[in-house]
Amino acid sequence: MLKIRIPLDLFKRNPGMPPGTPVFIGDQKIESVYVHLTDFDEDSVVEHEAGGMDDPVVKAEPQGTRWLNICGVHEIPVLEALAERYKLHPLTVEDMANTRLRPKVEEFEGYLYLITRMIYMDDKHELDTEQVSIVLTGQTVVTVQERREDVFEPLRKRIEAGKGRIRTAGSDYLLYAIVDAVVDHYFQVLEHLTVRADALGRNLYDNPQDDVLDEISDLKATVMDVRRDVWPMRELIARLQRDEAGVFSEGTRTYLRDVYDHIMQVMDLLEQLRENLDSMGEQFLSGLSRRMNEVMKTLTIFSTIFLPLTFVAGLYGMNFAYMPELQLHWAYPATLGLMLCIAIGLFFYFKRKKWM
Amino acid sequence: MLKIRIPLDLFKRNPGMPPGTPVFIGDQKIESVYVHLTDFDEDSVVEHEAGGMDDPVVKAEPQGTRWLNICGVHEIPVLEALAERYKLHPLTVEDMANTRLRPKVEEFEGYLYLITRMIYMDDKHELDTEQVSIVLTGQTVVTVQERREDVFEPLRKRIEAGKGRIRTAGSDYLLYAIVDAVVDHYFQVLEHLTVRADALGRNLYDNPQDDVLDEISDLKATVMDVRRDVWPMRELIARLQRDEAGVFSEGTRTYLRDVYDHIMQVMDLLEQLRENLDSMGEQFLSGLSRRMNEVMKTLTIFSTIFLPLTFVAGLYGMNFAYMPELQLHWAYPATLGLMLCIAIGLFFYFKRKKWM
Amino acid sequence: MLKIRIPLDLFKRNPGMPPGTPVFIGDQKIESVYVHLTDFDEDSVVEHEAGGMDDPVVKAEPQGTRWLNICGVHEIPVLEALAERYKLHPLTVEDMANTRLRPKVEEFEGYLYLITRMIYMDDKHELDTEQVSIVLTGQTVVTVQERREDVFEPLRKRIEAGKGRIRTAGSDYLLYAIVDAVVDHYFQVLEHLTVRADALGRNLYDNPQDDVLDEISDLKATVMDVRRDVWPMRELIARLQRDEAGVFSEGTRTYLRDVYDHIMQVMDLLEQLRENLDSMGEQFLSGLSRRMNEVMKTLTIFSTIFLPLTFVAGLYGMNFAYMPELQLHWAYPATLGLMLCIAIGLFFYFKRKKWM
Amino acid sequence: MLKIRIPLDLFKRNPGMPPGTPVFIGDQKIESVYVHLTDFDEDSVVEHEAGGMDDPVVKAEPQGTRWLNICGVHEIPVLEALAERYKLHPLTVEDMANTRLRPKVEEFEGYLYLITRMIYMDDKHELDTEQVSIVLTGQTVVTVQERREDVFEPLRKRIEAGKGRIRTAGSDYLLYAIVDAVVDHYFQVLEHLTVRADALGRNLYDNPQDDVLDEISDLKATVMDVRRDVWPMRELIARLQRDEAGVFSEGTRTYLRDVYDHIMQVMDLLEQLRENLDSMGEQFLSGLSRRMNEVMKTLTIFSTIFLPLTFVAGLYGMNFAYMPELQLHWAYPATLGLMLCIAIGLFFYFKRKKWM
C-alpha cells in the first residue's frame, strides 16, 4: 500500500487559536519528561538529572557553561516553566511543542533559537525523525528532544573526558558541537540507505522480481524524505555561519564551516543515491520492455509459421467430391514437402530480419 | 469531463475602460452587502452591524483600534463610499470588485492594501476560493470579503475575550492576526486533501479501478490550484516582513515571521502531496503495464502451445487417398504422444525463459 | 500539416548592411500609410487625419499633449520624415520598419522608445500579431502600428469624453494608457483560447476522435506563442515601472503597477491554460492506453478460449483408421462437455485475474 | 550513424605543457597565412595584402584606424610576430591557435581580446564553425580567422564606400561592426535551419517515413550545437555593453545594444525552432502509436471474429460415428446461419465499443 507520507496529526492545531499557544503536535515518544543538566568549565563537570524545571539544581545559576537537555515535549507546563526561567517568547514555546516544523534559526531578544531535525532508521527500516529545539542564551544551551535517545551520549562523554576544545570554548562551541552531532548522525542514515540500494542493485540481475520497481520507488521516496529534512538544515547552518546575531567566536566559526561541508556532502550523497535509484529503475524498465519484445517476437514467429501450415492442412481436409490431387500417390509427401519449404522459408526470413 | 479551471467571467472587463473603474467580476455569493464593525481598545470592545457605509456608528471616528469587515463586493456604491471615507485610490476600489486577482501587497499614500485569498473545500469536495482585500489605514483595518463566512469568527471571539496581545497591540497586530487567520485556514484544506490522497492510496491496491488515474490527476490538479493561490501569499508575507512601509512594530514583525513559517510549511506540504500523487500515478501505471505484460505472456503461451498442436491435428485430418500412417494401429496414440511432447517441451521452454 | 511558426521573411535583411538602414520586414497589412493626430489639453481636443508627415497640422507644434498615431510601416520615407521631425536615432527607425522584433524599452537621448506587441485572433482562429512602436518625447507620444485596427479606438473615445485623468495627466500618462490598451487586449485573446480549450475538454469524453491530440497540441503551440510574445512585455513594463529615465510622475507609476499586475495575471492564466492542455493530453493518452489494454485483453481472452477448443475439434477430425473413441456413442456429447468445461474453466481463470 | 559531435583533435594539447605555449588545434582550412590590412580615416582608405607580419606596410604605424585581418592560424610564427608587434600576452597567442575555444572577452593590459565564433552551413548541409579572434588595441583592430571567407567583405565594402559612421567613428565602432557582422551571419544559418525544418514538417503528413524521426533528431542536434555556440556570444556582447574596460564611446554603446537585441532574437528563434522540432517529433510518435493502435484493433477484430467461426467449423468436421445433427437436412444451412449470427453479433459489439 502506498502511504501518504504526511502525518495527519499535523492538522491538530485549531485555526483562530491565539499565536503563542503551545499545543503538543506529534507522537508521544516517551512517558514522562526528563531533564538532564550538565554544568562544566575548564576544571570541573557536574551532571544532574531531574523530573522537571523546579528542581533546585536546575534553578541555581551555573558557574561556567550549562547544557540543559529536556527529553519529551508533551508536557506543556514544563515548557512553560522553561520559558519563564529563560524569558522565551511564546512563539518559541509553541514551536517547541509542535514537532512537525521545518529546521530554522531565529534570533530573539536575548537568545538564539534553532529547530533541528534528527533522523533515524527504526527497526522496521522505516524513516523516523525527531525535532530537536536548541536555545542558546548567555552561557546556557538548552536542548529539547522528543525522546530519550543516546544521540548526545558521545558528546557528553567528550565533555566528561575534557578532550578537545569542548570544555574551554564556551556555550557557542557547545551549540556547534550539538548541531555537529545531529548532522553526523545523518551519515548513519545515509549508510543504511546506501547499503539497501546496493542490495537492490545486486538483486536486479540475479532475480528480477516484479516488485523490485516498488522497492526502488519506496527507497527513492525515503531518500526524498531525508532530503526534504536535510535541505533546510543546510540553510540553518549557512545562517549560523553568517552569524548575524554575533554570538560565535572566530574559532567556532571555523568549525561551523566544517559542519557546512558535512551537510553539503550529505546533500551530494543523497543526490547521488537518487540518481543511482533512478537509473536502476530505468534499467529495470528497459529490461522489462526487452523481455516484452522477445515475447512478442516469439508469438509472431510461431503464429506466422503455423498459420500458413494449418491453412494448407485445412485445405486438403475439405470434403469436396472432386479434388483430383487427393487421389495422387505423391500428393501427400509433396504437401508435406511444401509445408517444410514454407516453414524453412519463413525461418530464414526471420533470421534475416534478426528476429531470431 | 475535464473542466478548464479558468472562470470565464474573468474576461468580463471591457478593454479600453478607464483604469480605476470598479466592475464586479466573480460569482455573487451573498445577497446584500453587510458591514460588521468592531471598535476596541485595552478596556472595551464595541461591536456593531450595519447595511452600508452611511450608518452613523460607521461614520463616527473610533477611540482605539477599528476593524471594519465588509461582506459582499457586488454593490459598487458601497465600495465607493468606503473609498471616499478612507481616501482610497480608484485602483484599489477596482481591485476590490474584481475577485479574480492574485494576492499582492501595495503601498498607497496613507494606507497599505493587501489582497489575500481564502481557500475552502465546498460540500462537493470542490475547491472554492474567496478574495479578501485588507486595508490598513491609521488605527483602522478594513477587510472586504465576498461572502459572510465565519472564518474570522474565532478571531472576533479572541478580541472579545481579550486574550493575548490582540487588544493592546494596535492595528498592525490586528492586520497580522487577520492574515494569520487566512493562512491558518489553509491547513484545513490541506488536511482535506491529505485525507483524500490517503484514501486514494489505500484503494490503489485493494481495487485498482480504471478511473483511479483520473481521480489522481484530478486531485493533483486541485493541489496545483491551491499551490497557485498560496505561492503569491508567500511573497505577500515576505514583503510584509520586510516592512518597507514601516507600519509594523518590532513585536508584530516577530509574529509575521511565524506566519511566514506557516506558509512555508503549507508550500512544503503541497509539494509533498504532489510528489506523493505523482508516485501514486507512476505506481498505478507500472502496475498496469505489469498486468499488460502478463496478458501478453498468457496469450503467447497459449498460442505457441496450441498452434503446433492444431497443425498436427489438421495434418492428419487431410483427406489424401494415400496417407499410409493413417492405417497404422499405433499411429493415433503415437500422434497423441507427439502432441504431449510438443506441449511439455514448450512448457519447459517457457519455464526456463521465466515466462511462467 | 505542422507549420514552422517562424516567418521566413524575417531573414530578408542583408548581412553586412550598415546598422540603422531601415528595411521593411513583415507582411504589408494596409495599403497606404495613414497618420492620425490627437492634440489635447484639459479644455480641448483636436483630431486630425493626414496622409503623411508633411501635413501642416502635423508639422505645427502642439499646445498640450500630442498623440501621433501612424498606421503602416512599409513606406520607409514616412518613417524617415518622422525620425527627422523628432530627432530619432537611425536604429529606432530600423526597428520600426522591422516588424519581427521582441518587445523592449530603450532610452535614447531625448526620447524613450518602446516596442510592444499586439495580439489578435484572426477569422480562421489563427494567432496574428502586430508590432506597435511607441516613442515618448516631451509632450508628444508617437505610436507606429502595422495596420489600421481600432484597438486604440476606446482610448480615443476616452480622450474625447475627457473622463478620468487622461486629459490632464500629460504625455507619460498617455503612454501608460496606450500600453494598458495593448495589455488589456491580451485578455480577449486569452478568452478566445480558454473558450476553445473548454470546448476541447468537453469533446474529450463525448467523442474522443483521433485528431483531438493534434488539436490539443495545436492549441498548446498557440498558447506558447502568445507566451513568447507576452513574456518580454512583462520585462518591458517592469522596466517602465523602475523608471530609469525619470519620465513618469508618481501618479502614473501607481498606474503602471496596475498594468504590471495585469500582465502577471495574463502570464498566470497562460501557464494555467498550458497546464490544463497538458493534463488533457495526458488524460487522452491514458484513455487511449486503457482502451488498448482492453483490446489486448479481449484478443487474449478469445484466443486462449478458442485455441484449445479448436485443437480438440481438430483432434477428432483426424482420419486415423483406429481411433476407438470415435465409435463410442457417448463420445460426441462427452467431447462437447469437455469443451464446455475448458471454456468455463478459462472463463473463471480470467475472472479471478480480473481480466473480465 | 550517430556522430559524436566533439572533435577529437581537441585533446591534442599535452598536459603539463607550460601555459602560453601556442599549439595549433583544429583543422587546417587554408594553405598559407594571408594578411589583409585596411587603414582608413575620414578622408582616405588604404588596403594592402601581405603574406606575413614582416611586410613594411604592416610594420608602419597607421594614421587613422587600422584593421588587420589575418587568415589562417596554423602558422605559429605569424601569431608570435603579431604578439610581439602588439605586445600580446602569451595566453592570447595560445588561445588564437586553439580553434576549439568558447566565445569570451578578456581584458589585458593595453588591449581587449575577444574570441567569437562564426557559423556556416557547408555544402553537405553540415554545420561548420570558425573561430574569429579579435584584438582591440589603440586605433588598431586585429582579426584572426581560420580561413579566407568573404564574411567581412560587405563590411570592407562599407568602409570603402564611406557610408554611415564607419569611417569616422574610430576603432571601437569598427570592433562593433565586426562583431555585428559575425552575429548577422547567424541569421543566414537560422534561415537555412528554418527552411529545412519547414520541409520536414511538410513531409511529415505527406509521406511519413521511418527515418523522419532520425532527421528530426539530427536537425535538433544541429540547432542545439548552434545554440551552444551562440549562447556564450550573448554573454560576450553583454559584457562589451557593460564596457568594464571603458573603451567604447557613448555612441558605439547604443549600437552594441542593437547587436544584443539581435543575439537575443537569434536565441529566441533557436528556442522556437527547437520547440517546433520537439512537437514535430511528438506528433510523429503520436501518429505512429495511433497507427499501431489501429493495427492491434484490426488484428483483434479479425481474430475474435474468425476464431469462434473456425471452431464451429472444426466441431462439425469431427469424425465421431454418432453425431446425429450431421444427418439433418437443415443442419448445414442452420450452422451457416449460426456463424453469420456470431459474426454479426461480434461486429455490433465492436461497433458499440467504437473499435471500428
Next chain:
Amino acid sequence: MLKIRIPLDLFKRNPGMPPGTPVFIGDQKIESVYVHLTDFDEDSVVEHEAGGMDDPVVKAEPQGTRWLNICGVHEIPVLEALAERYKLHPLTVEDMANTRLRPKVEEFEGYLYLITRMIYMDDKHELDTEQVSIVLTGQTVVTVQERREDVFEPLRKRIEAGKGRIRTAGSDYLLYAIVDAVVDHYFQVLEHLTVRADALGRNLYDNPQDDVLDEISDLKATVMDVRRDVWPMRELIARLQRDEAGVFSEGTRTYLRDVYDHIMQVMDLLEQLRENLDSMGEQFLSGLSRRMNEVMKTLTIFSTIFLPLTFVAGLYGMNFAYMPELQLHWAYPATLGLMLCIAIGLFFYFKRKKWM
C-alpha cells in the same frame, strides 16, 4: 550488475568523535608514505626525497620557493608532523586524511587550503579519483596525494628546465601550476570517454545488440560522476580568481582566468557528451520501437490473411450429410479462387493502409 557508486568506507567515521580527529577514510593506494621536496629559485633547483617529515632537509628553511609533495595519507603521524611544522588547523589535517571530500578552498590563519580532485581512467576503463590537498603558506606549497602517480612529473620537469615563469614567479604561481596540472588531466579522461562514446555510436547501427542501452547508461553514469567531481572544481577556481585572501599577484590572476576557461570547456564538453549519449539512447529506443512495430504488423498481416482462409477451409471440411456444393464439379476450384480473392483483397487493403 548495477553498482551503487558510493564507496561504503565513507561512513567509517564515528559520530560523536571530536572534530579535528584525523581518521584515514578511503582505499590505501600506496604502501608507505613518501615525501618529495623541490626547492627552487631563479638560479637553482634542489630536489630531495624523504620517508617522513623528520628528515633534516625537510626541516630546514628553504631559500626560495619550496614544493613539498607528500604521497600517501594513511599514516596519520606524518600528517600530524606536517601540521605541527606548518601550524595547520586540526580540521585541515582531518580533511587531508578523509579522501572522500568534495573540492573546496578554505582560508585559514596564515595559509590557504585547497582540496582538489584528480581523475583517472584505470586499466579496466573504470573511473578512479584521487584527492589532492594543497596548502599554500608563505613561499611553500605542500601537496598531499593518495598515491605516487606521475601527474606532477611534467611540472617538475618544467621547474628543472626553468622554462616559462615557473622559476621566478613565486609560490602563488606554483599553486596555479599545480591546479592547472590537475585540470589539464581532465582532458585526458574526457578524450577517453569521447572515444568510447564514439565507438558506441558506431556500433549502434552496425550491430545493435540488446546491451547497448546498458553500455550507454553506464557511460552516461561515468560522465555524470566526472561532472560531479569537476563541478566544485569550477567553484574552487572561481574563488581563487576572486582572491579574497589576497595571495595572488596580478600576473598569476591572468593565468587563473585561463584555468577557469579550461574548466568551463571541460564542463561544456561533459554536457555535450551527456547530450550525445542521451540522443544515442533515444535513437536506439526509437529503433527498437520501430522494429516492434514491424513485428506487430507482420503478425497482424499473417493472421488477418490466414484466419479467413483457414475458416473457409474448415467450412468445407465439415461432415454434414447434406452439403450440396460439395458435390459440384467446379466447387473446389471456385473455393480456391475465393480464397485467392480474399488474400489479394486483404493484400491490397494493407497496401493502401501502408502496412506493407
